Amino acid sequence: MKRVRRKPKNNKGFSLIEVLVTMLIISIVCVPLIRSFVTSANVNKKARRIQNATDVAQSVAEYFANNPMDDLENLVDEDDYSSIVDSDGNDVITYSNVKDWRSSTAAEYFQGAGGERFYVDVTMSGRDEEYTVPDLKDFYGNSSVSCMYQIYKYDKEAVTRLKGDDADGSGIRKSSDLYIEIDGDTYNYYVTVTYTYGSSYYTTEEMVLGTGTIDEDSDEFPSIFMAYEPYDKTALSDLITVHYDNSALDKRSVSLYIVQQSVTGADGSNKWMSPSNVIVEGSAQSGLVRSDISSFKENNVNAALSVESNIIDFTGSSVTAGSGQRLKLYDISVSVKYGSAEGEVTATVSTLREELIYD
Helix, strand or coil, X not given: CXXXXXXXXXXXXXXXXXXXXXXHXXXXXXXXXXXXXXXXXXXXXXXXXXXXXXXXXXXXHHHHHHCCHHHHHCXXXXXXXXXXXXXXXXXXXXXXXXXXXXXCCCCCXXXXXXXXXXXXXXXXXXXXEEEECCCCCCCCCCCEEEECHHHCCCHHHHHHHHHCCCCCCCCCEEEEEEEEEEECCEEEEEEEEEEEECCEEEECCCEEEEEEECCCCCCECCEEEEXXXXXXCCCCCCEXXXXXXXXXXXXCEEEEEEEECCEECCXXXXXXXXXXXXXXXXXXXXXXXXXXXXXXXXXXXXXXXXXXXXXXXXXCCCCCCCCCCEEEEEEEEEEEEECCCCCCEEEEEEEEEEEEECC
């Protein structure tokens, strides 16, 4: 029998050079991947931190907008509170290292959802203008909705956007659009404001006045009280447009009261907008609403939308301007820093505060 000789097996394995080359290739491929994972993790961590800081800022802004001034001062130490009058004669109040009122220890920082520490500063800047709250019955009642500061809150920003810093509002036309939307038992009221200067314009966000659902057996939707002081005190060119949308042609009523505050003209007399500056648009079917506002000088009981106003030349209206409390507006700016009181500013939020002035 012929014997077959077998070749010996090659058991040498990989050489050192082959191993090193393989490791080099793997490192070239993996390093960018690892770097990408690390970058992604850092981005996600920063995004969560910004979200947590924004949540803190919004909570603080809401608290400062709705609580008594004495309570706000108690949120900081004496050395961290400052109240001055700026060169324009406006109040400027500063709160540094605001304490977390939600914490039993009243710590000088807010703890985020991820355990981060956020340090908060707040500045309240008083505006030089004041507004008179109309002396109306149930102006802030549960069955009514008010529209006032929403149509003033962007005045200053609009001037800056359209004409630049330190400019005035001359030459700017202001148009307020009030939307009344009815869908079955559901109502939605909101307003936008557009400022126009030459060919430039600035339109605000939609500001919700009220939304909800009424009982099926209710005869009317919440009333709207719109307090308005002309922005253009010279030409009185302001425009108010009421958009009425009743998808179901519901006959249940909505009462809109436009309460205009007069302004003082150059001759010292009171000036008012003309009724022609108020336009009502909406469904003409079944007499729900008419486009000519002059037809609403007296309450039209047969119309689903009833408008009354004290604007000059309107007669038979039960609405009067009154002499209610004066209202001062404060711009609130909240700044949130991460890690320490000298840390990086992570989030900022702005809002508005209404402060009643008692003589």
